[in-house]
Amino acid sequence: MSLTGLEAGQTVFTSAFAVTRADLVAYADASGDQNPIHQDEAAAKAAGLPDVIAHGMYTMGLVSRAVREWSRGAGLDATLTDFSARFAKPVVVPADGGAEVVVEGKIRKLDATSVELAMTVTSGGEKVLAPARATLVVK
Amino acid sequence: MLNTSYAGRSLPPTEPVVITADAVTRFAQALGLDDDGTVPPTFLISLTLPAAERLIDDPDFGLDWSRVLHREQRFAYHRELRAGAAVTCASTIESIKSVAGNDLLALRTDVADGDGLAAEVWTTLFVAGDAA
Numbered sequence: 001m002s003l004t005g006l007e008a009g010q011t012v013f014t015s016a017f018a019v020t021r022a023d024l025v026a027y028a029d030a031s032g033d034q035n036p037i038h039q040d041e042a043a044a045k046a047a048g049l050p051d052v053i054a055h056g057m058y059t060m061g062l063v064s065r066a067v068r069e070w071s072r073g074a075g076l077d078a079t080l081t082d083f084s085a086r087f088a089k090p091v092v093v094p095a096d097g098g099a100e101v102v103v104e105g106k107i108r109k110l111d112a113t114s115v116e117l118a119m120t121v122t123s124g125g126e127k128v129l130a131p132a133r134a135t136l137v138v139k
Numbered sequence: 140m141l142n143t144s145y146a147g148r149s150l151p152p153t154e155p156v157v158i159t160a161d162a163v164t165r166f167a168q169a170l171g172l173d174d175d176g177t178v179p180p181t182f183l184i185s186l187t188l189p190a191a192e193r194l195i196d197d198p199d200f201g202l203d204w205s206r207v208l209h210r211e212q213r214f215a216y217h218r219e220l221r222a223g224a225a226v227t228c229a230s231t232i233e234s235i236k237s238v239a240g241n242d243l244l245a246l247r248t249d250v251a252d253g254d255g256l257a258a259e260v261w262t263t264l265f266v267a268g269d270a271a
Binding site for chain 2: 023026029030031032033047056057058060061062064067068079080081084086087
């Protein structure tokens with residue numbers, strides 16, 4: 001598939017990810033970011049947070065996964081050339097039940113060889129990233 | 140408050156670091172990404188932030204990590220990096236802006252492989268002021 005058939009303004013995916021404390025520990029180990037506010041409730045509260053929060057880069061990583069799953073599913077052979085996000089609110093991850101992160105991807109711009117997506121990312125009804133954008137260039 | 144005279148400072152590139160297949164696999168697995176041998180989109184932060192720390196972890200700069208929040212992140216990729224790539228990181232303090240008693244610290248790290256500049260990574264840190 002190519003970029004034909006897509007149009008600006010179109011919502012192309014909505015992906016939901018469950019996030020648990022164990023996921024944050026695994027991400028801390030893989031990324032080297034061992035800041036205790038992402039693992040330890042007491043440390044998070046001492047820093048003025050309501051509870052343990054996800055690494056902003058973990059949430060951004062989930063957005064990259066949503067983008068990749070969409071592009072692969074759409075049969076696009078594309079390379080990610082630009083990826084950005086602003087961290088607006090923390091993703092709070094309680095020990096009991098964890099959190100859910102929902103990523104909705106919309107086409108912002110489109111030309112013959114590239115597509116720019118704008119993602120709305122929410123958790124617990126709050127926008128956590130504002131905005132997140134990704135540009136894919138077809139190989 | 141940060142020492143604003145540090146704006147514009149940069150460090151020479153680090154020694155080359157090999158992005159191992161094992162590190163790529165672990166990072167991909169932690170995010171639930173399929174591991175196709177390419178370096179995951181956000182992987183470079185695990186190299187660029189430690190590289191930048193050498194520039195900003197300096198008592199004269201006045202950065203207190205317990206007051207830091209990650210505000211913005213951007214990656215620009217000039218080509219695809221695959222596991223096995225050896226890369227260097229060169230960090231620059233692009234700007235230090237004071238907003239309502241807090242500081243916004245903008246960092247850029249150029250990531251290069253044997254063929255030249257492969258990616259640019261921008262990180263903006265929010266540093267809470269004394270009143271916060």
